[in-house]
Amino acid sequence: MRLVHRPLDDCGSQEHVLATDVDVAASTLAQARGLMFRTSIPDGYALVFPFDRSKARDLHMLFVPFAIDALWVSETEVTHKKRLAPFVGLGRGTADTVVELPAGAAADVSVGDRVELRE
Numbered sequence: 001m002r003l004v005h006r007p008l009d010d011c012g013s014q015e016h017v018l019a020t021d022v023d024v025a026a027s028t029l030a031q032a033r034g035l036m037f038r039t040s041i042p043d044g045y046a047l048v049f050p051f052d053r054s055k056a057r058d059l060h061m062l063f064v065p066f067a068i069d070a071l072w073v074s075e076t077e078v079t080h081k082k083r084l085a086p087f088v089g090l091g092r093g094t095a096d097t098v099v100e101l102p103a104g105a106a107a108d109v110s111v112g113d114r115v116e117l118r119e
């Protein structure tokens with residue numbers, strides 16, 4: 001599975017792979033744990049949180065000792081993007097999917113771009 005980014009201003013020909021090592025936090029327990037208690041995450045990694053519907057979703061960095069890039073996505077469209085600081089970072093956006101990536105991995109992603117999981 002891979003996480004693919006397509007810029008809004010592109011006609012679909014220029015896709016960029018954000019991550020090739022993707023975990024899906026499908027259970028309530030996995031979503032509650034997120035990246036807590038890990039010491040790091042590798043380049044090319046993404047943790048994806050799928051939800052039933054789009055609504056306001058909060059993220060916190062409690063017990064996460066490294067910065068991440070977070071994307072809030074509704075129907076493959078990025079609605080919000082934020083770099084979250086270790087331990088104290090907080091973020092909120094509207095989404096049916098939330099994606100956590102290593103800090104810097106989403107540098108080229110903008111609100112309105114498309115991000116989706118592919119087999």
